[in-house]
Structure formats: C-alpha cells, structure tokens
Amino acid sequence: MRNQNTFVVCIALLATFIATIAHAQEARFTTDRKDLRLSESLRATLVIEGTAPLRVELPQQQLDPIADRNWKIQPVGTASVTPLGDNREKWTQTFRLDPYVPGNAMPVIFAAVKVNGREVLPGGFEVKVITTVAESKAENAKPVTGIEELPPPVIDTPGSLAPWWLAAAGILGVLGMGIVWRLRKKSPAIPPHEWAIGAFDQLEQGATSDAERVAGVATILREFIERRFGIPATRLTTAELLATAQKAGSVEKADTLASLLNSCDRAKFAGDVPDDSGCRDLLARCRQWVHDVSPALPGPG
Incomplete structure (x- = not known):
C-alpha cells in the first residue's frame, strides 16, 4: 500500500513537471554586431516564445539600470507574432540602440518582461564601442610647429586697379550706346x-x-x-x-x-x-x- 502511494505521488510530480515545461516562457535579446563606432547604431531583436496566446508587456524602462545609462533604445516598427505549433507562439520585436559613450565591453541587458503574467529575463549581450579619435599616446603626437607668418598686406597698385578701370569703362560705354540709341529713336518719323x-x-x-x-x-x-x-x-x-x-x-x-x-x-x-x-x-x-x-x-x- 505504501509503495502504491509513493508511485502515485511520483506520477503527480512528473505530470506537474511536464506541464511546467509545456507552459515555460523563453525570451532572448540578441544582435549580430560585436563592435561599432560611437556614431553608429545597431539593431537588436527581442524574441519571446511561449504558450498561445502570448501576452507580452514591456517595461517602461526597457534596459536594466546600467545599460540604460549608456544606451538609447527605441523600437523599429511593430512586433510580429508567429505560430509555432503545439499551442505555442513566437513574439518578435526589433529595436535600435545608439551608444552614448565608448567602451570595450558595453553591456546591453534587456529588463524583465511580463509574458502571460509571469516575469521573464531576456538577458543581453556585450558590444565594443569605439571612436574614430586616435588614442592619446606619445608616439601619436605631432611635433610642435612654429608660428605661421601672416601674408604681407595687399597694396593697391595701378596694376591691381586695372580691372576696376576696365569695368568702369565698359559701363560707361554701355550707357553711351544707350543714349545714342534713344536719340536715334527720337528722330522724326518718315511720312x-x-x-x-x-x-x-x-x-x-x-x-x-x-x-x-x-x-x-x-x-x-x-x-x-x-x-x-x-x-x-x-x-x-x-x-x-x-x-x-x-x-x-x-x-x-x-x-x-x-x-x-x-x-x-x-x-x-x-x-x-x-x-x-x-x-x-x-x-x-x-x-x-x-x-x-x-x-x-x-x-x-
């Protein structure tokens, strides 16, 4: 009788374990970039799989406190839901991230997400953020240059004023032609x-x-x-x-x-x-x- 009760308890525990696995929610936050410049941005994807229908609630602060100080995050488009079979679905949302500061291993950790009423941790990744400015090393420093001399002042010589005289002569010539044309135009008409x-x-x-x-x-x-x-x-x-x-x-x-x-x-x-x-x-x-x-x-x- 005692062995029979033990067997029943084991069967119940196994059923509970199987049900828990069947209703487990999985979440992951990934990217295909390992490094980027400070002036660039990267794309990351949040994927959640679980029992249909999926009800996903994103936190107001989407990154954990450390990552939130160093990254700006914003969604790209709207989330999509794909059926997986066996009464499961996959929820996918793409995000754009822009770094605020450089660093060799900048963590990007997504905050806890509520999936069907339960909190799930998607995790994250690390990215190397570099700048285009060379490191401050002695061998990179340029030699000290002397003070550049100012160019000599420009002096107006008769030669330098020649274009102005030519322009003035051209304007006077045009005015003279206009006066002659007007005088001719005013000549008496032929009967x-x-x-x-x-x-x-x-x-x-x-x-x-x-x-x-x-x-x-x-x-x-x-x-x-x-x-x-x-x-x-x-x-x-x-x-x-x-x-x-x-x-x-x-x-x-x-x-x-x-x-x-x-x-x-x-x-x-x-x-x-x-x-x-x-x-x-x-x-x-x-x-x-x-x-x-x-x-x-x-x-x-």
Missing part, C-alpha cells in the same frame, strides 16, 4: 507717302521675279494704309479691308485701291502674274495712288 515711294523704288530695283514684285506691292500698299489711315490692313483680307475703308470713309480713291489689290490677289491666288511691263505699270499706278491720297507738302515760303 507715310515718302516711306511708300522709297519702298516701291527698292522693290523695283531689288526684286528677282515678277511674282516677287507683285507680292511686294501688296505688302507695301497694306503697310502704307496702316501708317496713313490707321486701318489694320496687314491683318485683314482684301474684302475686309475695302469694306472697312468704305465704312470709315477716310480712304480716298477707294475704287483705284480695289483695282490695285485685286490685281495682286489674282497673281497670288490664281497665278495670273503680269509680265515685266505689267509689273512696271502696276508700280506706276501704286505710286500715283499714294501721291493722290497723301496731303500736299507745304511749299517754300
């Missing part, structure tokens, strides 16, 4: 009829074909009408121009103008280009019409 007669003369001497002469005649006529009567002839068709001139009543000898423009239009649109004699006759009639519609010049006296 419309004088401009037209001169343009007809240049066209008669410089045109290389009869078609070019006829096209030039139409252009000069329209430009003259704009200058003389203020009608936008260069932007109107022949029909629009004649209608505008008739409505305004300001263009004398409108019938003659219509005949001249129609001759130009036939050459341009119908290919009815006059020969050399016809072109000269067209130019003569244009000169006469410009003379007839222009005011008489005041006589001497």
Whole structure:
C-alpha cells in the first residue's frame, strides 16, 4: 500500500513537471554586431516564445539600470507574432540602440518582461564601442610647429586697379550706346507717302521675279494704309479691308485701291502674274495712288 502511494505521488510530480515545461516562457535579446563606432547604431531583436496566446508587456524602462545609462533604445516598427505549433507562439520585436559613450565591453541587458503574467529575463549581450579619435599616446603626437607668418598686406597698385578701370569703362560705354540709341529713336518719323515711294523704288530695283514684285506691292500698299489711315490692313483680307475703308470713309480713291489689290490677289491666288511691263505699270499706278491720297507738302515760303 505504501509503495502504491509513493508511485502515485511520483506520477503527480512528473505530470506537474511536464506541464511546467509545456507552459515555460523563453525570451532572448540578441544582435549580430560585436563592435561599432560611437556614431553608429545597431539593431537588436527581442524574441519571446511561449504558450498561445502570448501576452507580452514591456517595461517602461526597457534596459536594466546600467545599460540604460549608456544606451538609447527605441523600437523599429511593430512586433510580429508567429505560430509555432503545439499551442505555442513566437513574439518578435526589433529595436535600435545608439551608444552614448565608448567602451570595450558595453553591456546591453534587456529588463524583465511580463509574458502571460509571469516575469521573464531576456538577458543581453556585450558590444565594443569605439571612436574614430586616435588614442592619446606619445608616439601619436605631432611635433610642435612654429608660428605661421601672416601674408604681407595687399597694396593697391595701378596694376591691381586695372580691372576696376576696365569695368568702369565698359559701363560707361554701355550707357553711351544707350543714349545714342534713344536719340536715334527720337528722330522724326518718315511720312507715310515718302516711306511708300522709297519702298516701291527698292522693290523695283531689288526684286528677282515678277511674282516677287507683285507680292511686294501688296505688302507695301497694306503697310502704307496702316501708317496713313490707321486701318489694320496687314491683318485683314482684301474684302475686309475695302469694306472697312468704305465704312470709315477716310480712304480716298477707294475704287483705284480695289483695282490695285485685286490685281495682286489674282497673281497670288490664281497665278495670273503680269509680265515685266505689267509689273512696271502696276508700280506706276501704286505710286500715283499714294501721291493722290497723301496731303500736299507745304511749299517754300
């Protein structure tokens, strides 16, 4: 009977031990870095495995007191939970750590974490934090250098002032050109009829074909009408121009103008280009019409 009771107790203890193992929570805090510079940061991972569903509560101060003085820690992203089977899960969170001070073996220990209501110690690791500054040894010291001499003062010589004189001369030259241009611009405008007669003369001497002469005649006529009567002839068709001139009543000898423009239009649109004699006759009639519609010049006296 006594042996039977002992066997029952052993079975109960074994069951309790197995249940404890089944519900055990594991935690580890690791990194893949062994050393880093003071200006760098490292990534560390907190992994917790236990019975599902895992309820992980991180402490407000996530590092132990010693590590907390030397490191700044902050989470990277959010934690992830992965099923492991057998009613267990794995909880993973990545952290970024930045060192405050250098050291050969700087401990990074994570504080106790509550997992499903129980505290678990994840542990930690050690990292060597170095600086880029050389150690203060006698052999690393540079020799004492003498006092550097100051450069001699700059003295303004005529040669050194030459660029300034050139710049001033250039500015004066530009101003002078501007004044000349303004004076020329203010010169009296050529009267419309004088401009037209001169343009007809240049066209008669410089045109290389009869078609070019006829096209030039139409252009000069329209430009003259704009200058003389203020009608936008260069932007109107022949029909629009004649209608505008008739409505305004300001263009004398409108019938003659219509005949001249129609001759130009036939050459341009119908290919009815006059020969050399016809072109000269067209130019003569244009000169006469410009003379007839222009005011008489005041006589001497």
